[in-house]
Amino acid sequence: MAVVQSLKERQAAGRDARRHAKRSLHAAIGNTDRDPVQLLQENSKGRVEALVPLRYGRMSVSPFTFYRGSAILQAHDLAGTVNSGIAFPVCGDAHLLNFGGFATPERQLVFDLNDFDEVATGPWEWDVKRLAASFAIAGEHMGFNRGALADIVATALHEYRDRMSQYAEYSALELWHEIVTFERMIEAAVTAEGRQHINRTMEKAASRTHESLLGKMATLTDGRWIIRDAPPALFHPGGPNSLLGHEQKWSDTDEWKGKLSAAFDNYLRTLSSERRKLIAQYALHDVAFKVVGVGSVGTFCLVMLFIDSHGKPLFLQVKEARQSVISRFFHGEGTPHQGDRVVSGQRLLQAASDSFLGWTTGPAGRQFYFRQLRDMKVSADVERMSSTILRGYARICGWALARAHAKASGKAVEIAAYLGNGNRFADALTEYAFAYAEQNQKDYDTFIRACRSGTLEARSDEDMAADFRV
Template sequence: MADLESIEDKRAAGQKARERTKRSEHREVGKVDRDPVELLQRSSQGRVEALVPLRYGRMAVSPFTFFRGSAILQAHDLSGTPNTGIVSPICGDAHLMNFGGFATPERQLIFDLNDFDEVAIGPWEWDIKRLAASFAIAAQHMGLGRGVASDLVMVVVNSYRDRIAQYAQCSALELWYERITFEGMIETAVTPEGRRLVRKGMEKAAGRTHESVLSKMAVEQDGRWIMRDAPPALFHPAGPNSLLGAQSDWAETDAWKKKLHKSWHEYLDTLAPDRRELLSRFTVEDIAFKVVGVGSVGTFCLVMLLIDSWGKPLFLQIKEARASVVAQYFNAPGLGHEGQRVVVGQRLLQAASDIFLGWTTGPQSRHFYLRQLRDMKVSAAIELFDTTMLEGYARVCAWVLARAHAKAGGKAVELASYMGKGDQFAEALVHYSLACSKQNEKDYDAFLHACRSGKLEARTDEDMAADFSV
């Protein structure tokens, strides 16, 4: 075994990183002399062709939704900026909407990162920059002004700095056991309204179970549960409402079921024996294609409905894992299987992960990972927040990101030493985030022009649903 670095060595490494990249250098927005439309088209390659217009339609709603779906642009731009040289597992898409509540295996409700499609080894500051920029763009989206945007970024970065400093005093096991619970969020909320919102989230989460969604998504026919087609959001791969196309090899029901049978057993091999035993007590009732998110639209995503002997449901999501945008622009060792990358990264960064989290290879050699579709999962409706609540949300997201980085990378001491106790790093990220917001507007305008000129096709959910109306 390699010798462990001392705490003094770790602090020295953080200080030395300032020589490589001064904190003030994080003001730079990066390589923005590129065609955003070309990069988006590149990221759409290999997706379901009929769903790419829906991806663009969801991105076209506002600069805020555009930023959510264009992680590739920020990764490209950041690759042209100096980095600290301190690398670790990072989320890769720490946008403010990629945080939320869910239940641990012990049924405790926690708040954590919940999207790991872009997880990779990379510079830790790329995560905090994406989070900070997302708050600046959200403030613009909500009409709150430049001053509020600057204040929000300061809250994000200094809250992250302070939490990292706290975690720099924790042992390895203390970091591994650390969880940000909803009860803890109530205790730290600074306003009665903030506490009310957290309690409301807990109540909402309690009702978001597999049983609650069964009657909404499926119908029982001849003793078997079948999911209802609701295109473009949900449809059967080989059914009359399928958008996959004849070229996908999914048109033949027997063919894709046979391939999924093999994939299922490969997935089971990635689980612990007790989880395999648990799944053996369910039988598969139905499988359907589900369109999710903004940036993920067009990637292959299936929902599997399973039922146990008591007639109780379990919904598993089978989601395609594509190459991380971080890995495309930062050279670091990988695992070779994109589904495994997502699973390993998620387990490292999250405080507690889904008991059914695993990976497999599916039809057309696509890489997938599996998890529960719904397990007391809730997210914030930030459009309903006032400035005070948005600041509170900024603090808790920064707290989550600091905990994730401290646990996954084991480099809280280095990060605390690098950032220091002052505002230099936060001030640099305020400048960066405002510049990123301005660049996002330019990219959004170029994107809309491409949609209006016919270079890109953008369609809304309503437009596509009308295609199936009788």
């Protein structure tokens, strides 16, 4: 049995961490003596070769899209910064667009972290710093002045501090069942504009279902639903529009489907028995390769379309899980299977997770995890937000991150004691956010020069789509 410390002992441990990790030291951005292009090229190894230019093309749109796709750079830099010594499975990529709304298995709309490709044991401060910097970088891209941006960044940090202090008083079970619903978000909103924005988002989420996706994404042919090719973002692995290359043997459809079937059976073994019975009521109609996001472009990602006897769909997404950038630069407890790492981390950090979350090993030893493609999932349209709405969004992100960290770590008492009631940590991280935004701009400029010189090939979705037009 574990030895449970008293609250006083835990609070003392949190305050004691300030001795070796002064809160003011969090303003430092770390070790930036590296070649960003080289690190990005290393991070692209093992991806679908034909899709790497698309990854760079999506990253080249703005300093913020570059930031989204270059988590490896910040992880490298953070390894040279101070931390409190409190480590646990963190998101690893907690920028502002990796939060969003989705439905729980009980059909309740909640707001939470929603991307866990980089989840790994690491310092909690790394998540908070990635979030803070993302608001500074996105806000600068949107043209907000420094004063407004400082207020937005500080809002997220103050909310994280205040919520962590609140969670330090929760019992273990109370914290485990804590959930940020959209109804609670409306109650917490401080402006009428904010409440209206949340209500509109709820309406949008309600329309984003498997059924609404079916007609947009597939065609019924002779009683079978077939996913429509839309290269480069969506194509059949063994079809004429495939970008996977012959060396992957995807063109051998029968061989590929046989391997996929075995991998799917292994995935089912990671689900609870009632979930397996649920999936058994569906028949597989089609499978296609789907390019998603920015940082994930070039990794193997499939979408599987299932239909039940009523003709209703279920879309499952199968995403490749690679080594986390966090585990590359911070040595903590690891999980041998990368898909298991993502699933376990997601279940630990989220208040409620996807019913179909599971993992498997696929062809060529690649490791994958499964989740639903769409289930009332909705993300923030940040670039259309006013400064008032973005500040409200920052508050909600700070709340959600504090809840996730408090649950996953069981260390809310220690973290809250370390943070204290003042502004030292928030002031330091606001300074960090602007300093890292400047570093991100330098890295972006270096990246763009590499694209223009031909060192890196960058192509847009439109450019690549033109290759398939007759």
